[in-house]
Amino acid sequence: MLSRGAVSGRALRGAVGSPPSRGLRASPRAPSAMPSWVIDRYGPNDVLRFTRNMVFPTINFPNEVIIKVHAASLNPIDLSMRSGYGATALNMKRDPLKLKSMDTEFPLTLGRDVSGVVMECGLNVSYFKPGDEVWAAIPPWKQGTLSEFVVASGNEVSFKPKCLSHTEAASLPYVGLTAWSAVNQVGGLNQSNCSGKRFDFILDNVGGSTENWALDLLKKWSGATYVTLVTPFLINMDKLGVADGMLQTGVTVGSKTVKHLFKGVHYRWAFFMPSGPSLDEIAELVDSGKIQPVIDQVFSFSEVPKAFLKLEGGHARGKTVIDVISKK
Secondary structure, three states, X not given: OOOOOOOOHHHHHHHHOOOOOOOOXXXXXXXXXXXXXXXXXXXXXHHEEEEEEEEOOOXXXXXXXXXXXXXXXXXXXXXXXXXXXXXXHHHHHHOOOOOOOOOOOOOEXXXXXXXXXXXXXXXXXXXXXXXXXXXXXXXXXXXXOOEOEEEEEHHHXXXXXXXXXXXXXOOOHXXXXXXXXXXXXXXXXXXXXHOOOOOOXXXXXXXXXXXXXXXXXXXXXXXXXXXXXXOOHHHHHHHHOHHHHHHHHHHHHHHHHHHHHOOOOEEEEOOOOOOHHHXXXXXXXXXXXXXXXXXXXXXXXXXXXXXXXXXXXXXXXOEEEEEOOOXX
């Protein structure tokens, strides 16, 4: 696969086979509103509201693309965000300089995963073109994917695996990138240092009392690493505010890191990181058959509240997917 910095035939077509330049909005007759599922306040499932008048996304930066959403999926973070989890930190990320006249994130669209087709590209986007089938995980501080269209940074987007349908592809980006961040970016495991070796490595996505016993399974003083996805960062900021929350989080991670380092184990936290290049690598693993989607149930776009209830009920044996272009 070509690197994103390479001058490819795809990039050259943008200069030769298509119009000489692409403005921030490629279509002069683009709609001004679109169907979406939004929330206007935090709370239980009845805060979900369907509207046909959500503001159509616009390209505000030259590296952005607008994607027509074919399928999306739900993750536990969507349930948490519906109830207000992480609102303090996410609002700070959305508007760090407090430039908005109104201090509100509503109406807010949930949904992080998307598989769809590129509709428009910003001026600096040469790696993609309108019509390309792509997938992505949209960061939680941006408007989500339970809409007809979504805007994303080009470096958050990747070509959809060829072997998957949009419904299948939508089940993987967020969980795939979260695991990739933990194993590859934080844990340091990659193809060159894993082949034919055995590693003492634990990835904890449960939290709670797991740390009390799981760390003892690692071989001490061997470079063994314990990576957890369960962190108090967003909760601390919600409870204590930005400054005190960050301070408390820093104290917690620092003390745990030092404590376990003296016991001969590396202790680290991992977070979801949006990354098109990482999705490129995940797509290669999918197309080679090494990663396969596991889907519990597919809902139509009109059934988004039912999909949330399904996820909230637990016991799912796979992802809950939304077929956004379904006419049901």
